[in-house]
Amino acid sequence: MTKHVDAVSELAENVATPFERAQAMPVSAYTSEDFLALEQSEIFSRSWLCAGRADALKKPGDYMTIEIAGEPIIVLRDREGELRALSNVCRHRMSVLLEGRGNVRTITCPYHAWTYSLDGSLRGAPAMEKNDSFCKNDVSLPAIRSEEWLGWIMVTLDPDLPSVTETLADVDTLVGYLNMGDYVQTFSEEHRWNTNWKILAENFMESYHLPMCHAGTIGGASKLQDMVCPEGFPGFNYHHILKDDSVPLALAHPSNTALQGDQRRRTWLLAIYPSLMITLTPGYFWYLSLLPDGPGGVKILYGGGLSPEYMNDPKAEEHFAALKGLLDHVNEEDRGCTERVWKGLQSKFAKPGALSHLERPNYEFATWISNKVSAK
Template sequence: MPKDHVDPIAALRDNTSVPFERARAMPTEVYTSQAFVDAELEHIFRKDWYCVGRSDSLVAPGDYISCELAGQPIVVLRDREGDLRSMSNVCLHRMSTLLHGRGNAKTIVCPYHAWTYNLDGKLRGAPAMTRNEGFCRDQYKLPQVRCEEWLGWVFVCLDPNAAPVAEQLSDVALMIAGYDMTNYSEAFYEEHVWDTNWKVLAENFMESYHLPVCHAGTIGGLSRLEDMICPPGGAAFNYHTILKDESLRIAMAHPTKNDRLEGDARRMTYLLALYPSLMITLTPGYFWYLSLHPKGPGQVHIRFGGGMSNDFADDPDTEENFAALKALLDDVNVEDRGCTEKVYRGLCSDAATPGHLSHLERPNYDFAQYLMAKIDAGRAS
């Protein structure tokens, strides 16, 4: 049967019915089909928590970041009371989007007709509206959107019934407690669009099987397959771990300020995939992350950021070491982009056939189970 006649949801259901020991990669249609993207947006991105970044990037009143979540323009900001707040980013007059990118705003001013809102979303002023007898300023307030902070991360959700982030990720919080992830500061933030499916990039993060080959020019030589541990994940996350070489000092626990970690944990890196699309590389010294959102089948919007544990803040060579790390991460991203865009081109081939998974791809199997469960639950409700 031609691939454009295959039901991608039925194909994934068949795929995920097989135990891990006999599992294959997901069917090509789940990456290339617009129908599957539509199902993801409806049953996953409109229902689950999406990360917009770190809370320490939103410190002062008026600091904001905008996003589009399942087609809905949203802004997250720090209000005048110091609370994080999320709301619709669409003017209530002629429906222009309001704030764009990241920045700071004393008020929210529509770029079309200058209707102006306070940081709590209430309409503050509207020019030339006095002659409309039905207009009442007090009746206008931007619709509020759920927003939660967890270990320094900021999440938004369109579903009022979704379980709180902290409840869904309680096992993760316990597992990485010694890292004190709230105590990390963001040092860089960028946004990118790559020509691949968002799940290809997510799965690329979830397995380190590709490191010795894809990253032969950067970190591949330091990545030993025998040091990678890939246990079964949970309902809302998966993870695997790698032991870092002690030559990268800022990946280690701080020698004097971190007495929370012991033994191999002092050099252990967690690669956390928090569903649906937040990918965090967490070392005792630094972190970096990707927050992904689909742009159709063949493109992904990427929020890319990172920083360091505050344990290292006063060390004299921290800035120099982190600059070197950021340069390395940029080179790694170039390699990942090349690999994941090649995978997507291959997936679009009529000859593409999913192969069996390695034991190092257990997180990919768990990710497929999550996708199928969320889509089935959404279609049943």
């Protein structure tokens, strides 16, 4: 029996237990190279993944690059102002075309200067006139499926997936009253942590760790008895917390008269499968979009911003500075906690323990992963 079958079987057995007696995921689900290969082929290659916020690509030619399951991709704003995603591999000798982020008028290969328009069509190819098989009009960068959803850029390698709007309609039902698409991104960064991608995802999904792990920041505003962890939906799980005024930005801005009662202080934590984690408050949002980098590494697109009311406040810069300082501190606390879990998983004594009722999202996440990899 191969290693990946062992991990798949162990996880399937793990999630077959009812939630009331549930245990954390088995060690092999985090540490097995073969299991990660299955996740790449059965999950990341077949899911909608987040490339960040649409307002990060404002002008024609603005672009960013990502890599999904080893596939290099360009996400850009074309000349007509539409978002599109393209293969980031030259159609000549297969060099990667663009790196990082920036703005371009055309996409020019750094190897032999083949040049593509922002719609992916080949614009120029030097010194090709003597090859009779070459026709410029027959060459273009393959398109990758992309959609804008509530302000997010979503991409997938799967041509047959239902649309994001259809798949995640229940998200809008839950939090549509906050108009997430109107929030304004104020920062975006890329990081890499030494932990498994699922450890970080699970850390986001439960707030059981807040009072301890985040004692220096938001822990005091998070009461375990006030946390609600309902059953999730097929494409995501969620929980929510009522915040006090110790973090003022988490509350609705005084000028917002549309939100009433607990709506003005409810924080939502949405885990969009497989790897988009969104914290949404009446005053700000922040997110992590995760891609695995080996069993013990995770690449993180980390960003956030403010609600329209806070952006329009005369003290917007102060609000942003306060938000960024808080989120960076929270992130560092999470990094410490999740990297310690990865280190602990290397122990011969590592063994999954029982889950709290506040970790229902983790159980649902494990079940979702098991269903995906078991279908192989």
